[in-house]
Amino acid sequence: MRKVVVALCALVLAGSLAYGEVFKLDNLSLNKARGIKTSDKSSGKVLWTSRTMSKKIVDKGQTFLYITDDGAGIFGKDKTYKTWHSDAYYKLAGNLAIPYDGKLVYKDKDGKVVMTINKDYYPADTKAVVTINSQPKEFVMRSDLIDKELVGTALANYPFDNPRDFVFYMLTNEPTVYKMTLKYRGVEKINGVDSYKLEMIPDLGALGIFGAFVPKTYFWYTVSTPHEFVRYEGLESGLGTPYIVMEATD
Numbered sequence: 001m002r003k004v005v006v007a008l009c010a011l012v013l014a015g016s017l018a019y020g021e022v023f024k025l026d027n028l029s030l031n032k033a034r035g036i037k038t039s040d041k042s043s044g045k046v047l048w049t050s051r052t053m054s055k056k057i058v059d060k061g062q063t064f065l066y067i068t069d070d071g072a073g074i075f076g077k078d079k080t081y082k083t084w085h086s087d088a089y090y091k092l093a094g095n096l097a098i099p100y101d102g103k104l105v106y107k108d109k110d111g112k113v114v115m116t117i118n119k120d121y122y123p124a125d126t127k128a129v130v131t132i133n134s135q136p137k138e139f140v141m142r143s144d145l146i147d148k149e150l151v152g153t154a155l156a157n158y159p160f161d162n163p164r165d166f167v168f169y170m171l172t173n174e175p176t177v178y179k180m181t182l183k184y185r186g187v188e189k190i191n192g193v194d195s196y197k198l199e200m201i202p203d204l205g206a207l208g209i210f211g212a213f214v215p216k217t218y219f220w221y222t223v224s225t226p227h228e229f230v231r232y233e234g235l236e237s238g239l240g241t242p243y244i245v246m247e248a249t250d
Contacts, residue, residue, distance in 0.1 A: 001077050020168045020179065023154040023200035024095045027094035027226035028065075031055050034229070035249035038073070039243040040242050047244065048073020054153060056092070064098050067149055077240045081109045088119075088149035097154075098123060099147055104173065116172055119147060130175035130232065132141045139177050155219050156227040158182055174238055187223060191247070195230045196219040215243050 009041030033053045039046050057066045067090075072083040088102035101118040118131040121141055130142040139145075144167075146154050151170060158166055163184035171177050185197040200217045217234030221227040232246040 020142070021166055022096060022144050022170065023146065023157050025065075025092075025097055025153065025157050026095050027156050028153065029156070029226050029228055031052065035220050036071075037249050038236075038244050038246045041245050042243070045178065046073070047236075047242065048075050049249075052152070052169070061091045065092055065153075067153065069149065072181060075106075076237060079242075082114065083107045085112075086149060088147070090150060097146075098149060099128070099141070099145065099150070099171075102147065102149055104149075117175075119171075128171060130173075132173075132175065137175055139171060139175070142169055145169045145171055145177070148173050152229055155182070155198060155200075156221050156229065158184075158196075158198060158221075160184075160221075160223075161228065172238065177235050185218070186199070190220050193230060194223040196223055196227070214239070 031053070033051050036050045036052065037046060038048050038050070048071055050069055052067065052069040054065060054067045057064050067086075067088045069086045070084070070202070073081065075082045078213065084104060084106045086102065086104040089100040090097035091100045092098075101121060102117075104115075104117040104147070105113060106115040108114050116133060120129045120131075122128070123141060126141045128137070128139045128145065128161065130137050146168060154168075165181040168180055168182075169177055170180050179201065179202070181201045183199045185199050188195055188197050198219045198221070200219065202214065202217075204214070205248040215235060217232075219232050220230040222230055230250050231248070232244075234243065236242050236244045
């Protein structure tokens, strides 16, 4: 059985080496805190809220995109109350954002740290390292790789004026790298706002036989530029977590 699992993982890894596209960040919403309300899709019960902000900063002559996120509520597989804060930095080269480093800290209701996730990127060595509670895991750093903290900004820069299947690679906080395909699903009115709808489909490679157990994942962005985030429907943070609805509140 172990040999079968190893073989399947090898096939998934081999599939992950294919090419993807690089997001060009021509649409950036900067210096504006955005509120998010997250509810359980089936019950409508509010689970948690968060606020995120993006800005450009200059350090030692280099320009970075800096994204922060602060949240609180019932979150994760254990469905317990947590607060969190994340800082993520991306070196800007024209309209490209190159992952630089990031840190995410979760605390319990008493303020005790329950998990720390550090991300360090080494473009020269084509290496990305994710360390969860002092346990590091190494990945190949690709030019088409984005992480979870950048995905909201990146998807706002999908080529809406030339809709097509858009393939990229995403580093999650599990941590795992998934090959993703974005599919354009038209325009819908969400809370009175004309919004583009995108479906994000993970490539499970040889494990695709389990695809039927992975719920669909959708994002909506305003038709008007800079294509602000409107809504998300999908798993909260991986298998075993609730199917949620995230909506922008301001």
